[in-house]
Amino acid sequence: MTSTRRKSVIPIVAAPVSEQTMSLYQSTQKVYPRAVSGYFHHWRWFMIWATQLVFYGMPWLQYGGRQAFLLDIDAHRFYLFGLVILPQDLFYLALLLIICATGLFLFTAVAGRLWCGFSCPQSVYTELFLWIERKIEGDRLARQKLDAQPWRLRKTSLKVSKHAAWLAFSLITGFTFVGYFTPIRELLGDLQQWQLGGWSCFWLGFYGLATYGNAGFMREQVCKHMCPYARFQSAMFDDHTLIVAYDSKRGEPRGGRSKGQAPDALGLGACIDCNICVQVCPVGIDIRNGLQYECISCGLCIDACNEVMDKMQYPRDLIRFSAAGDGGKQPLRQHLFRPRVIIYSSLLALMTGGLVFGLMHKADFKVDVMRDRNIMYRESPQGIENLYQLHLSNATEQVQRYRVRATGIAMLNVESEQTLTAGPNDEILSPLSLSAPASYQRGSQPIKIEVTALPSGETVITNSTFYRP
Structure with missing residues (x-):
């Protein structure tokens, strides 16, 4: 018997060609946050009031006849009430920034992104701008309807009013920011007389427009795409970190129903x-x-969900602050005694203690001694003479007198002025001449130059060298 195998042929038919345009970027949908009231909403506004009272009020405080908090760049001084920090003390400012960063790491490990939701300037100013927007345009549905309407007189007037209020608030914010670097009372006087300097105008406008753009237009996009904190926060989370969590075990499956x-x-x-x-x-x-x-851990979704649960007569906390590892199954039990929290806390305590100790024992004046590079030595009737430049900075608010002496070599004499006077927050540059007998040992010898404040007796010692050929 013979069998014949038939081969099936599948015809190839050309498919119709249709051109499609695909965008590589998804358009951003505008977010219209709805107003809500509740526990976390009230705490959020408490923090907004607290932070803004500090920000807008601090430059107006006076201490000792000057602005209490001032970063005076022109005078190279940082005034913090009775404390004056000189450029040589920038170590303290660097240490303060490190302390703030470590504190943020500690706070994130324990409580998640509560900083973002309650104290971050971007979140604070966005909420303030939203409050202005709600007062002028209405709540969520009213704003959506207004944006969907064609441009007519009512819509134009509301939009112009809103942006005018935003700009006014932004310029006040920019003015306050500049007031931290220029005495704000003088700045106000210059503004009233239309005599603001070029740099003051630039930074007032720059910071004001930055506030206007970030809080009025970019809003959540700054948190999503520009803020680096949102990107590396996961490295500081563990199973006991506090986050906003939805209890899917209790909440699913979802569905509508009657009250x-x-x-x-x-x-x-x-x-x-x-x-x-x-x-x-x-x-x-x-x-x-x-x-x-x-998620910025603002807790507004918790307030909204609890309000709905109350209306439905269900137990609260379907959404709540909970530990990251429990999946929303159990109430939060904060575990403070774990390695990363202990390490962050220890570092924070150590650096804070060091900063406080350093500031409490910081000298009220600074001394720098520089050898004259043009003349290594010269001969004088007193023997061999070396020349120096003594730079002294008075970091107090009073006139101070200082005594200068040199030690380290027998019969070393101070030939120039031995008593100096510096005014409040003044810097003086004085020539300093030291001489030793011609018969003294040859070569370079280490010496110490002591400057003592009178009558307090506080002394600053600077190391230098004395050269004899």
């Missing part, structure tokens, strides 16, 4: 899928999708 209906009887979870937690979020995320780097 008072028991979820178990309907085969549903506690979440009624109202999306109010999404509507109140200032960065426009859905916390029910799990931990996301965009």
Whole structure:
């Protein structure tokens, strides 16, 4: 028997060609945060008031006849109440920045991104700008309807009023910022007389427009795409870090229902899928999708969800602050005694103690002694003479007198002026001549130059050298 195998042929038909344009970038949807009231909302506004009272009020405080807090770049002075920090003391400012960074790491390890939600300037000014927007344009639905309307007189007047209020607030903020670097009372007088300097105008406008752009337009985009803290925060999280968490075990499956209906009887979870937690979020995320780097831990979704749970007569805390590792299953139990918290706390305590000790024992004046590079030595009737330049900075608010003496070589004499006088916050540059007998040992010898404040007796010792050929 013979069998014939037939080969099936699949015809190839040319598919119709259609051109499609695909964008590599997703357009950003504008976020319209909904107003909400509750525990975390009140705490958030308390922190806004506290931080802004400090920011806007600090430059106006006076201490000892001058501005209490002033970064005077022209005079190379940093005034903090009775403390005067000179350029030579920038170590303290660097240490202060390191302390702030370590404190932020510690706070993040323990409590997540509460800094972002409650104290970060971007979040604070965004909330203030949103408050202005709500007062002029209305709440979420009213703003959405207004933006969808064509440009007519009402929409134009509301938009102009809102942006005028934003600009005014931004310029006040810029003026206050410049007041930290230029005495703010003098700055106000110059502004009233239209005599602001070029740099003052530049920084006032720059910081004002930055506030206007970041808080008025970019808003959550700064937190999502520009802030580096959002990117590396996960490195500081562990299973006990406090985050905003949705209890999916209790909340799923979602579904709508009438008020008072028991979820178990309907085969549903506690979440009624109202999306109010999404509507109140200032960065426009859905916390029910799990931990996301965009979340700033403001807690507004908790307030919104608790309000819905109260209306539905369900237990609260479907969304709550919880430890990252429990998945929202258990109430938060803060574990403070764990390695990273102990390390951060120890470093923070050590550096803070060092900063406080250093500031308490910081000398009230600074001394620098520089050899005259043009003349290594010269002969005089007193023997061999070396020339120096003594730079003295008075960091106090009073006139001070200082005595200069040199030690380290027998019969070493101070030939120039031995008593110096410096005014308040003054710097003086004085020539200093030291001489030793011609018969003294040859070569370069180490010496010490002591400057003593009178009558307090505080002494600063500077090392130098004396050369005899």
